[in-house]
Amino acid sequence: MSFDLILFGGTGDLAWRKIMPALFQAFRHGSLPVEGRIVGVARDDLSDEQYRALIKSRFDSVELAKRPSEEEFARFAQMLGYLRMDLSNPADYAALAARLQERPADVVVMYLATAPGLFTTVCEQIAVAGLNGPTTRVVLEKPLGHDLASNRAINQTVRSVLTEQQIFRIDHYLGKPSVQNLFALRFGNALFEPLWRREHIANIQITIAEELGVEKRGAFYDSTGALRDMVQNHALQLLCAVAMEPPINAHADAIRDEKLKVLRSLKPWTPETLSQHVVRGQYAAGAIKGEAVPAYRHEPGVNPDSRTETFVALRAEIANWRWAGVPFYIRTGKRLAGHDAHIEVNFRPAPHAIFNTPQNCSEGNRLVINLQPRDGLELHLLAQGANQRHRHGTPMLQPVQLDLDFDKRFGTERVGAYERLLLDVIDGRLNLFVRSDEQEEAWRWVEPILDRWSNDPTAPRAYAAGTWGPSAASAMIARDGFCWSEEC
Structure with missing residues (x-):
């Protein structure tokens, strides 16, 4: 060809x-x-x-x-x-x-x-x-537009000269091997599907953290911000991959139909949830790997009085039978303490405890899908080691994990995200690309946050570069009795 x-x-x-x-x-x-x-x-x-x-x-x-x-x-x-x-x-x-x-x-x-x-x-x-x-x-x-209206305008213009089958809206996170294996894990195996629901899952956390600042993109980023740049597309696409129902087949529209249902099921924002369940931050001066770095407002191309967010944490819920009552936590930011992107599925504890665990052990059963800097899956369990018994004779459990590193397992067979997506475009495969109605639904959900911030005179919460963001993000998740993985 x-x-x-x-x-x-x-x-x-x-x-x-x-x-x-x-x-x-x-x-x-x-x-x-x-x-x-x-x-x-x-x-x-x-x-x-x-x-x-x-x-x-x-x-x-x-x-x-x-x-x-x-x-x-x-x-x-x-x-x-x-x-x-x-x-x-x-x-x-x-x-x-x-x-x-x-x-x-x-x-x-x-x-x-x-x-x-x-x-x-x-x-x-x-x-x-x-x-x-x-x-x-x-x-x-991406980003395809600046808000819902501009996104619709772009889509209408593009669709006036091209069919939907000719339009490939790219989100490189969907091309990552770990995201592909998330689909394989869920829909190619019978092991997890019976557990993949509110009765067995306590919460799901999506983290996309960067150590880098805005680099040479200060002017672009200052007019965009973390919510538009990361949450509206990458994070919500990851949420859809985790939460969607099994599609009837592996065809593009079957997959995208199920993702759209998730986006339409996200609970709409209220004044109360906007104040309690959304945190925005902006990095101040700090240190990354021992080297001093400037505050966001001192970066080239950035307005010295900028109120653009470089960090977002939020709590979402999906109003359907599978996920009712399960909180989904999303956080993303620049100049954080690590370069790390992962999805963490935290399962509920055993309903009746007959074993002891160390007092400082807060780890239970959880599945971690690592996206960067390495791709892989971790399954965290509790197991009994040799001769580990409580003083009263009750078995003592400790955390262990099964670790699948895709680099080691697949080696040279692995294909990078952009490589995979570019080959799919040439071959005409739309499975890993975003349909216009998905994008519009994502913009519709985040727009109340943007509206609130545009009318909010307070600045984003400051956090020191090299940390995990504002303390308010930890307080938000702690209100539900949970914590981010590095804090547990």
Whole structure:
């Protein structure tokens, strides 16, 4: 199969940090169709050779194991080309169409790694240039809009020139091996499904923590914030993966129908729950790995009086028969104490205790799905060690765990998130991409939080960089008698 992948924003940060390394890994693994062209598009005045040299120089910044050798890059570079474009100029789209007609491909992928404000312009112009035929697929990077109204406007424009089957709204968390194995764990095995409900699960926690600050994205992040950047898409998609009902099959719409039901079942916000169950924070100066780091307001591109949140913790509930009464806790933030993303499923304790546990042991049965920095599953249990007995003769239990590390188990077979998703786009598989009604429902649920914050004169709660966020996040979960994993 032949393909053309047009990378709008081809000289940008996302292109060289994520997309190009993923395409190279697919090339290295022999998964990328050899009859393919990758054309970078940007405003820079570059030749094909200059673009190849630019990408080669940027590969020096990726992980060592993912860097190409001279010979590997020389072969990969034969697929690379470049076209200078002003995305507001219709004549440049005509030039793109002419270039694609030089060698028509079976599939044309338009990857919009641009500012979201350009999405509608690009989609309208590719339609004017006749580039929206049935073999065209458009990939839209998040965040898709700034609120519900802007999200709807983008979706309406894109759907006016493309069918829903041609639109690939990407969320790279859905391409992570651990998320794929969460689906396999739930729907490919009979072990957990009888326990996957309110009668057996006490609470579920979703953590997406970053040690990094806003880096060079201060201006973008200051107009976005953690709720839009992480909760509205990544965290809610993870929640759907955990909470959805078994789909009738593995087809894209069957999976996305069940995720949509979860989003529609989220309890709506009230003034009381908005005040009690949502915490926003902003990092102050602190230290990461022993090195001093500045406060968010002192980062380049950030308003010195900014009230943008860099941390969010919230408590959600799903109003259906499976999950009624089970709290779902979400927290995400920058400049936290660790680089860690995981989902923790905490099971209820045994109904009648006949064993003793150490006084300082607060661990019970829990399943941890690790997303980063490593991918894997941990099952935490209580077991009796040799000669461990209470002084009265009652057996003493201690925590143990079964640990599946996907790196060790699958090794070179593993495929990175962006690599997996890019190959799915080329093959036309929509299972791991987000449908428009899902996105709109997610925006509808978070919008009351945004409205409250816009009318709230108080600043986000400050937390020192290198900690786990404001103490209010711990107080929120403690009101239910629970704690975050690092505090238990």
